[in-house]
Amino acid sequence: MTAPRPVRRRTPLVALTSLTLLLAPLAACGYGSDSDDDEPTPTNSASGPALSTDEVRVGYFANITHATGVIGLENDGLIREELGGTEVKTQIFNAGPSAIEALNAGDLDITFIGPNPAINGFAGSGGQSLRVVSGAASGGASLVVNPDTVASLDDLAGKRIATPQLGNTQDVALLSYLNDQGFEVDPQSGSGDVSVLRIANSEIPAAFDGGDIDGAWVPEPTAANLISRGAETLLDEGELWDNGQYVVTHVIAAQSFLDEHPDVVEAVVRGVVRTNAWINENPDEAKSVFNGALGRLPGGNELPAEVLDPAFENVEFLNDPLAETLLVGAENATEVGLLDETDLTGIYDLSILNSVLAEADLPEAGDAGLGVG
Incomplete structure (x- = not known):
């Protein structure tokens, strides 16, 4: 599996940031x-x-x-x-x-x-x-994928990637990452260059086994569960954060x-x-x-x-x-249209x-x- 392209590492905010829910x-x-x-x-x-x-x-x-x-x-x-x-x-x-x-x-x-x-x-x-x-x-969240359908970041176009719930922590992380990489996705419907499907964690392994999704941005132990079923890690979310935290x-x-x-x-x-x-x-x-x-x-x-x-x-x-990473996560949600x-x-x-x-x-x-x- 080839490595994904470098991502833009977000710098934590040090001044007051204001954010609330939009939708x-x-x-x-x-x-x-x-x-x-x-x-x-x-x-x-x-x-x-x-x-x-x-x-x-x-x-x-x-x-x-x-x-x-x-x-x-x-x-x-x-x-x-x-x-x-x-x-x-x-x-x-x-x-x-x-x-x-x-x-x-x-x-x-x-x-x-x-x-x-x-x-x-x-x-x-x-x-x-x-x-x-x-x-x-x-920590404890990763983008894991089916290596038969997604071998690199370039292969995400047109694929179906699951997150646990609309607007949850991993959903925001995936939408922000895709936005940084130039993919356009509607934050509410999940439709766009990459299809973002909101599926409960307990149901994601079955969706993966059935070929209904090509991967998922999920926390542990769901990520490890998918890897035990043949998935591979395309991106550990810690790579996007200073010190991995x-x-x-x-x-x-x-x-x-x-x-x-x-x-x-x-x-x-x-x-x-x-x-x-x-x-x-x-x-x-x-x-x-x-x-x-x-x-x-x-x-x-x-x-x-x-x-x-x-x-x-x-x-x-x-x-x-x-606390600074909470601010950055909230800023990410604002940028993708959820806050x-x-x-x-x-x-x-x-x-x-x-x-x-x-x-x-x-x-x-x-x-x-x-x-x-």
């Missing part, structure tokens, strides 16, 4: 469990005294880029440990809009989520609904919950930092714990080693939310995270000028 709401990464509906999981047992509330409701997706949440919210997980006697009621989401809806309705307090639905929720509420309080993961999952809290229960948010953030450290120090055990937890979740199935191992390697677990302008100032409140990081003698995380005043 469809931005979805989350869209690669959760195989369940058709968002489902609650059993409330985790708690021990010790409760914090300022008896219960906290936390959401996440059943996939590798949300492994910090999947592992940390196990009954013996480090997030669970930090919360002490405060019960955790978890809910699995298949797409970001439903998680944002739950948060806006007061049914969810904290969630692991992708960058674009956070932008959507913040912009749609006039900056009143949420704050990004921590990072969780970087870009936010794929961060942690948001409802603003009202953060105001009323900062100690609970601090416990979750502290658990995230501890869980990420444990994953990075114990990658083999982390894979095993994640896979076991995945198999116990509603609609979840354990992953075979040929999918789990490479998928886990493609994701970096880190505490920094990589209009709005003020994102205040989307970040990293005060708790930076306090936790300072205690651990770790570097401070930046907010790209979009922190609370």
Whole structure:
């Protein structure tokens, strides 16, 4: 397979960038469990005294880029440990809009989520609904293709490439990449020089096997799943970013919950930092714990080693939310016609995270000028 032509590497913005939704709401990464509906999981047992509330409701997706949440919210997980006697009621989401809806309705307090639905929720509420309080993961998305039909970037013309959902993180990334390479695609219909098909992650492998698509821009473990079926990586999204890092999952809290229960948010953030450290120090055990937890979740199935191992390697677990890459991703969405302008100032409140990081003698995380005043 020949290498793709060089791409234009985007430079992170350092000044305030304003962006909001123009048409469809931005979805989350869209690669959760195989369940058709968002489902609650059993409330985790708690021990010790409760914090300022008896219960906290936390959401996440059943996939590798949300492994910090999947592992940390196990009954013996480090997030669970930090919360002490405060019960955790978890809910699995298949797409970001439903998680944002739950948060806006007061049914969810904290969630692991992708960058674009956070932008959507913040912009749609006039900056009143949420704050990004921590990072969780970087990377883990690729353009993988059928080598029999796509041998190089030049072969994308006239081909059918899937993304998980209209306006989701990978959809925006693909549309932006195609635009940079001179391909014209209507952002809403997906029609144009390349056909962009929006297909749920759980359905993409079957579409690939059936020859209905020539490739997909997808996150892990869907990318590794397709490669196990004969696909090849045409482009790792990390190649488009400085240092190969870009936010794929961060942690948001409802603003009202953060105001009323900062100690609970601090416990979750502290658990995230501890869980990420444990994953990075114990990658083999982390894979095993994640896979076991995945198999116990509603609609979840354990992953075979040929999918789990490479998928886990493609994701970096880190505490920094990589705020500048969120800005660039939002700028990309504007350029392809999925976003209009709005003020994102205040989307970040990293005060708790930076306090936790300072205690651990770790570097401070930046907010790209979009922190609370």
